[in-house]
Amino acid sequence: MALAAGTRPERRPDYKRPRINDLRGGLDKTNGKWYFRLSTSDSLGEVPLTITRWQPRGSVTPQETAPLKRAKRSRKLFAFLRLYRTDIFNAAFQAELETMYRQSGAGRAPIPPALMAMALILQGYLGVSDAEAVELTVVDLRWQMVLDTLGSDEPAFSQGALFDFRERMIRTDTDRRLLEHTAEVARTTGAFDWKKLPKTLRLAIETRAP
Secondary structure (H helix, E strand, C coil): CCCCCCCCCCHHHHHHHHCCHHEEEEEEHHHHHHHHEEEECCCHHHHHHHHHCCCCCCCCCCHHHHHHHHHHHHHHHHHHHHHHHHHHHHHHHHHHHHHHHHHCCCCCEEHHHHHHHHHHHHHHHHCHHHHHHHHHHHHHHHHHHHHHCCCCCCCCHEEEEHHHHHHHHHHHHHHHHHHHHHHHHHHHHHCCCHHCCCCCCHHHHCCCCC
């Protein structure tokens, strides 16, 4: 039966609007994306979590050949991170980074956590400020090469996003885990002297807060 304009449909007597605190569910992964499955009501469906996996290229492109060659001669960490970034940020470690968000129960990750984590390694290695790190993602070909943003004229992230991500890593002690994992890949591959990695991101980066 059609309703007159402006008339609201009657609500079933047994209907009860679900409250946020009543929502129960679990994490599910479909088509490479994380979803939070709500079990309170089938009509609510699934609410996607905004955690995007970083999927950088593995093979070296012609545009990367020159900066990669220069990096191998001087700043060898850039070359190591570019060539082994998919080993460092494999599916298992990216899932580990995502737990920072699932455990806290709040916050979104519009920028892939793995990309932000890679930026923190570069920042700790060079000892630059947050503002400088943001600028380097635009003007430094080595940063763009490692972050898979070569040719972009826009920053890879904002200063605030970098600060917030670093704070999240420190709260969950993931910054130490990131260095341990990167050193493990360096030792396993023999592609970089792991002893030359930053000893800690915490001391090098905490002092760079805006």
